[in-house]
Amino acid sequence: MTPLRSPAPGAGERGPGTGTASYSDGPGNGAQLVDTEGRRFADTYQETAAGPSFSGSVAIAPGDTALGLVTFEAPTASRIAKVRSAPNSGFADSIGQWTVS
Structure with missing residues (x-):
């Protein structure tokens, strides 16, 4: 397996937080990549030069x-x-899901 490579962050915009409650969690704990065959891959604690x-x-x-950044291996x-990302580890x-194109 090799680490997923992506461009370094910085091109997008990030707005202010709008929530009314504090967030305390491990962002990678509930995160997964899903490939086109439906296989799921969990995060890894490998370092990345992307940020x-x-x-x-x-x-x-x-x-x-x-x-x-949350780093994955696939x-x-x-x-x-x-x-995919689900809070509370x-x-x-509820689950957030983003399509990769």
């Missing part, structure tokens, strides 16, 4: 933001289709 990582847990106060031949009732 700062979330290497464990993070605490964010209401209105604040945090920036970091087979080189896999075509990644989605990124993956045990939340």
Whole structure:
């Protein structure tokens, strides 16, 4: 397996946090990549040169933001289709999902 490579962050915009509750969790704990065959891949704690990582847990106060990368490993031949994230270390009732194109 080889680390998924992506461009360094910085091209997008990030707005202010709008939540009313604090967030304390490990961003990678409930994160997965899903490939076009439906296989799921969990995060890894490997370092990346693409930018700062979330290497464990993070605490964010209401209105604040945090920036970091979650690193995954997937087979080189896999075509990644989605990124999924569930708060509360993956045990939340709601899941965020983004399509990768």
